[in-house]
Amino acid sequence: MGNVLLLLPNRESPRAVREAITAAKTRASGLLIAVVLDPESNERVSAAVTEMGFMGEKVGDTVRETLARAWRTQAEELVRQLTEHARAQGVAAEVFVEQGDPSEICQRLVATRGVDVAILVAERRSWLTRLLAREALHLPHLSGCEVRVIEEE
Numbered sequence: 001m002g003n004v005l006l007l008l009p010n011r012e013s014p015r016a017v018r019e020a021i022t023a024a025k026t027r028a029s030g031l032l033i034a035v036v037l038d039p040e041s042n043e044r045v046s047a048a049v050t051e052m053g054f055m056g057e058k059v060g061d062t063v064r065e066t067l068a069r070a071w072r073t074q075a076e077e078l079v080r081q082l083t084e085h086a087r088a089q090g091v092a093a094e095v096f097v098e099q100g101d102p103s104e105i106c107q108r109l110v111a112t113r114g115v116d117v118a119i120l121v122a123e124r125r126s127w128l129t130r131l132l133a134r135e136a137l138h139l140p141h142l143s144g145c146e147v148r149v150i151e152e153e
Contacts, residue, residue, distance in 0.1 A: 002116035005032045007106050010075050013121045016150040017082060020119045024091045031091050032113055033082050035075040037099040110145050117146045
């Protein structure tokens with residue numbers, strides 16, 4: 001049997017975690033936990049603070065670096081906790097903390113790590129936003145892989 005991939009934003013989704021652990025146990029397979037860091041989030045936060053007039057360019061660089069370290073630390077703690085939780089339930093877990101496009105990261109892991117099931121987390125949005133974005137919403141093409149999308153709780 002192949003692996004189960006759980007692809008998370010930099011926060012836990014208890015429902016997706018339960019789904020991934022259950023799928024791995026049912027299939028007697030390993031669990032790959034990937035947390036994706038948004039490379040643009042540092043820029044958005046520092047740009048917002050700069051626009052408010054709180055800092056100059058040199059301070060902005062320091063803020064971006066500090067945010068990047070803080071988000072990576074948060075992600076590493078999240079995967080540590082999830083790995084312990086999976087192992088306590090008899091599921092071996094391997095972790096990945098990566099920065100970049102979630103679709104590309106997902107496609108690469110599916111192609112290189114023998115993934116049979118990919119569990120993706122849909123970020124919670126209002127019903128109006130979901131309605132307006134329905135046409136723009138697309139799943140990565142993952143040939144030969146079952147894809148389950150779990151909406152955040």
